Amino acid sequence: MRLGTPGVYGSDETHLSQPSAVITAPNGDIFVADGHDTPPSNSRIVKYDRNGKFLKAWSACGRDPSSKLDCNHALAMDSQGRLFVANRGNNRIEVFDQDGNLLNEWSQFGKPTGLYIDNKDNLYVADSESSVRQGNSFVRGIHIGDARTGKVTGFIPDPGNNPAPWNPLRGTSGVEAIAVDKDGILYGAAVTPPDLARYIKRTW
Secondary structure (H helix, E strand, C coil): CCCCCCCCECCCCCCECCEEEEEECCCCCEEEEECCCCCCCCCEEEEECCCCCEEEEEECCCCCCCCCCCCCCCEEECCCCCEEEEEHHHCEEEEECCCCCEEEEECCCCCCCEEEECCCCEEEEEECCCCHHHCCCCCCEEEEEECCCCCEEEEEECCCCCCECCECCCCCCCEEEEEECCCCCEEEEECCCCEEEEECCCCC
8 A cells, every 4th residue: 555645745645755754553554644844744643544545634733832843753653552753853642632622631641652562451652852952851761651541650761862951952852762572562763863762671
């Protein structure tokens, strides 16, 4: 299947602009995060049916956005079928139903770059850009919480080259994308430096 028109930017039903993530619902509906961090950026979520037919699109910037860019850097879906959007440009996670209705906004997970939700509704959030230059004072790393309540339950700091929020590195460092396997082992993909981090849960 091909979604969008190859090599052509656009904001209608047959075009995309810098898609950054895609996820499929249990019924086969497809959601695309359409818009990255440079113009032209649509800053929208596009919904298709299982056959690739366009169904609808909606803004992923939320209310009164401070930035029109990077409003949808990653997607995840919980056990209730709610769609989680990493609004990296505005330092928050936005939670939608599958029709695009905004259910919640969470700012307690730093500057979200990557999202993953496991089968127990544990939410893992990669934060590779937080700094005072980016509008917050979080430390970069992996924030862990409950997708049902939004409660933060853990944090894994970036083990190498992790800047203090008040004296940050420019750009991106540490884990940007994240996944968790059936045994609870975390895998984080980093852009700067380019590597793959593997985290194993310990019991003391």
